[in-house]
Amino acid sequence: MPRRTKAEAEATREALLDAAEDVFLEKGVSRTSLEHIARHAGMTRGAVYWHFKNKADLFHAMLDRVKMPLQQIIDDITAERQASGPLNTLRLATLHAFEMLERPRSCRVHTILIHRCEFISDINPVELQNRLASDCREVVRRCFQQAHDEGLLIDEVTPDVATLMLHSMIGGLVHDWLRTPDNYSLSAHGGEAIDNLFYLITRHAQV
Amino acid sequence: MPRRTKAEAEATREALLDAAEDVFLEKGVSRTSLEHIARHAGMTRGAVYWHFKNKADLFHAMLDRVKMPLQQIIDDITAERQASGPLNTLRLATLHAFEMLERPRSCRVHTILIHRCEFISDINPVELQNRLASDCREVVRRCFQQAHDEGLLIDEVTPDVATLMLHSMIGGLVHDWLRTPDNYSLSAHGGEAIDNLFYLITRHAQV
DNA sequence: ACACGCATACATACATGAATGTAAATGCCA
DNA sequence: TGGCATTTACATTCATGTATGTATGCGTGT
Numbered sequence: 060m061p062r063r064t065k066a067e068a069e070a071t072r073e074a075l076l077d078a079a080e081d082v083f084l085e086k087g088v089s090r091t092s093l094e095h096i097a098r099h100a101g102m103t104r105g106a107v108y109w110h111f112k113n114k115a116d117l118f119h120a121m122l123d124r125v126k127m128p129l130q131q132i133i134d135d136i137t138a139e140r141q142a143s144g145p146l147n148t149l150r151l152a153t154l155h156a157f158e159m160l161e162r163p164r165s166c167r168v169h170t171i172l173i174h175r176c177e178f179i180s181d182i183n184p185v186e187l188q189n190r191l192a193s194d195c196r197e198v199v200r201r202c203f204q205q206a207h208d209e210g211l212l213i214d215e216v217t218p219d220v221a222t223l224m225l226h227s228m229i230g231g232l233v234h235d236w237l238r239t240p241d242n243y244s245l246s247a248h249g250g251e252a253i254d255n256l257f258y259l260i261t262r263h264a265q266v
Numbered sequence: 267m268p269r270r271t272k273a274e275a276e277a278t279r280e281a282l283l284d285a286a287e288d289v290f291l292e293k294g295v296s297r298t299s300l301e302h303i304a305r306h307a308g309m310t311r312g313a314v315y316w317h318f319k320n321k322a323d324l325f326h327a328m329l330d331r332v333k334m335p336l337q338q339i340i341d342d343i344t345a346e347r348q349a350s351g352p353l354n355t356l357r358l359a360t361l362h363a364f365e366m367l368e369r370p371r372s373c374r375v376h377t378i379l380i381h382r383c384e385f386i387s388d389i390n391p392v393e394l395q396n397r398l399a400s401d402c403r404e405v406v407r408r409c410f411q412q413a414h415d416e417g418l419l420i421d422e423v424t425p426d427v428a429t430l431m432l433h434s435m436i437g438g439l440v441h442d443w444l445r446t447p448d449n450y451s452l453s454a455h456g457g458e459a460i461d462n463l464f465y466l467i468t469r470h471a472q473v
Numbered sequence: 474a475c476a477c478g479c480a481t482a483c484a485t486a487c488a489t490g491a492a493t494g495t496a497a498a499t500g501c502c503a
Numbered sequence: 504t505g506g507c508a509t510t511t512a513c514a515t516t517c518a519t520g521t522a523t524g525t526a527t528g529c530g531t532g533t
Contacts, residue, residue, distance in 0.1 A: 060499040060509050068508060087384030089296035092492060103510050108494075110508090174392050177294030177382050185381050185445050192442060216462060223459045228431065231438030235399060238392050252430045255423060259466040267483045269527035275482060299518055310484050315520075317482090 072110045074100040079121050080167045088118065088176035115179045125168045128156040128233060129195040136198050145206040149199060150257050153229060157246045157253075160233065170237045196226050216260045224260075228252060279317045281307040286328050287374045295325065295383035322386045332375045335363040335440060336402040343405050352413040356406060357464050360436060364453045364460075367440065377444045403433055423467045431467075435459060 063071065078100035082091045093114060097104045111117040126134075135152035143151070159165055176184050203218035203225075212221060232249040270278065285307035289298045300321060304311045318324040333341075342359035350358070366372055383391050410425035410432075419428060439456040 060501075060507095060511095062499095062501040062503090062506080063508050064502085071508080087296070089294070089384055094492075104493090105510055106508075113494080175384050177296055177384060189445050192445075215465065220458060220462050223455060224435065224462060227438030227442060227456075227459055228435050229438065230442055231434030231436065234441055235434060235437055238396050238399075248430060249434075251427060252434055255427050255431060258422065267481095267485090267525045267527080269481055269525090269529085270483070271528065272481095278482080301518075311519090312484050313482075315483095320520080 068110075071100075071102065071106060075102065075107055075110060075117070076121055076124065079117055080164065080171065083118075083121070083171045083175055084167050088114075088171065088179060093117075115182055118176075118179050118182065121168060122172065125165045126159065127191055128160045128165075128169070128229075129191040131156040131159050132229075133195050133198050136202055144211070145202045145209070146211055146257060146261060149202050149206075149225070150253060153225070153253050154246065154250050156229075157232075157249045160236075161240075161245055166237070166240050169233075170240065173234060173237050192226070192230075196222055199226060211262055212260055213262045221260055224256060225253075228256060275317075278307075278309065278313060282309065282314055282317060282324070283328055283331065286324055287371070287378065290325075290328070290378045290382055291374055295321075295378065295386055300324075322389055325383075325386050325389065328375060329379065332372045333366065334398055335367050335372075335376070335436075336398040338363040338366050339436075340402050340405050343409055351418070352409045352416070353418055353464060353468060356409050356413075356432070357460060360432070360460050361453065361457050363436075364439075364456045367443075368447075368452055373444070373447050376440075377447065380441060380444050399433070399437075403429055406433060418469055419467055420469045428467055431463060432460075435463060 075096060078096045079091075082096050082099050086095075091114075093107045094104050096117070097107050100106075107117065111120060132152045132155075135155055136148055139148050139152070160169060172184055172187070178184070200218055200222040203212065203221040206212050206221075207218045212218070216224075229249075232245065232252060236243070236245040236249065282303060285303045286298075289303050289306050293302075298321075300314045301311050303324070304314050307313075314324065318327060339359045339362075342362055343355055346355050346359070367376060379391055379394070385391070407425055407429040410419065410428045413419050413428075414425045419425070423431075436456075439452065439459060443450070443452040443456065
């Protein structure tokens with residue numbers, strides 16, 4: 060059994076995570092055995108246990124390889140708050156999250172999270188999503204509140220309604236797209252829907 | 267083992283399906299054993315196998331107990347096409363689907379389908395959802411096309427964009443709600459978002 | 474109405490395979 | 504040489520599907 064360098068061990072760990080992405084995506088998390096992941100990576104099951112405590116640990120490590128789209132939106136909003144106005148901030152943050160999500164690994168991992176897993180030991184993917192959704196909704200609502208206070212939203216749309224509409228549309232676009240990510244571009248289609256929504260709720264100068 | 271009457275046997279079958287809903291919801295489909303379902307129903311595993319071929323068969327029977335929200339929308343649109351104008355037809359169909367989804371069994375079964383299962387033998391829940399989504403999108407798009415042809419949509423919104431927005435919003439609202447169905451009313455919140463969307467895309471008389 | 478025999482609707486037993494986690498072995502390199 | 508990063512071996516549990524057992528309902532004939 061050749062002893063490995065640190066770099067080689069790290070490469071093994073990455074190979075296992077890559078394999079997990081592929082196999083989880085293909086078979087779903089529950090029906091994937093650690094043996095299968097190991098073989099897919101050209102290793103044995105012992106190597107999986109050397110690097111990860113169990114399937115849940117492996118799953119967590121896989122999730123940590125990407126940033127959640129809603130977390131991406133929160134970060135962008137927080138970072139760009141003063142940059143280009145609240146509505147544009149929101150819009151750009153959403154479009155950016157779509158772009159990030161279209162990266163192969165992000166797409167894979169999020170498909171697994173949304174469509175390929177139920178519970179993993181003590182991990183509840185639904186709660187994970189819920190927490191992020193709540194956080195994001197709050198950040199978005201504050202941004203819409205600011206837009207409203209600055210008179211940028213049309214009168215008929217409150218910050219709460221705007222938040223509800225944007226948030227649900229993002230969720231629907233992402234879930235739909237993740238079901239068949241090769242069929243169309245999230246950025247293009249999703250971006251179009253989002254741009255239209257912002258157009259509709261934005262107060263335009265009267266001419 | 268006393269032989270049961272036909273009515274009793276049917277009651278057993280229903281009890282098993284009820285148990286499946288409860289246990290699948292609690293533990294996810296993959297991690298639920300048929301033994302657990304049987305016990306939950308006060309039966310043994312033999313009873314499950316008498317009534318259902320396997321877990322997939324049981325799962326299918328459970329799904330057949332409810333109508334999918336998107337199928338509900340398709341049916342309503344098809345049935346009410348000439349009734350009250352395309353936009354109102356769409357709107358009412360959507361609100362109706364939300365109402366139906368709020369029924370306890372519908373809520374349970376859809377939560378299981380969306381958030382509690384990966385693959386079940388040869389069943390792919392994602393494909394199931396995809397097929398319905400495609401069908402519904404097509405029906406909705408035709409309805410929006412009709413509205414557009416009758417000059418009911420504002421100029422800036424094409425039937426395709428309207429379809430994309432409505433469809434993704436419905437999806438997002440439903441997915442979000444199913445994660446915490448006890449926290450708020452889908453009909454109320456979802457209905458509000460939908461009403462606002464229709465308000466925004468409808469051409470209003472100029473005064 | 475009653476008796477009989479078959480079939481049903483379960484409960485229980487059996488056989489098997491798969492997956493997990495842990496322990497022990499391995500070989501190489503710092 | 505010791506220890507690391509793996510491979511291999513071991514022990515156990517769980518879940519599945521199938522086979523078998525059981526007591527009664529049901530249908531039919533008298």
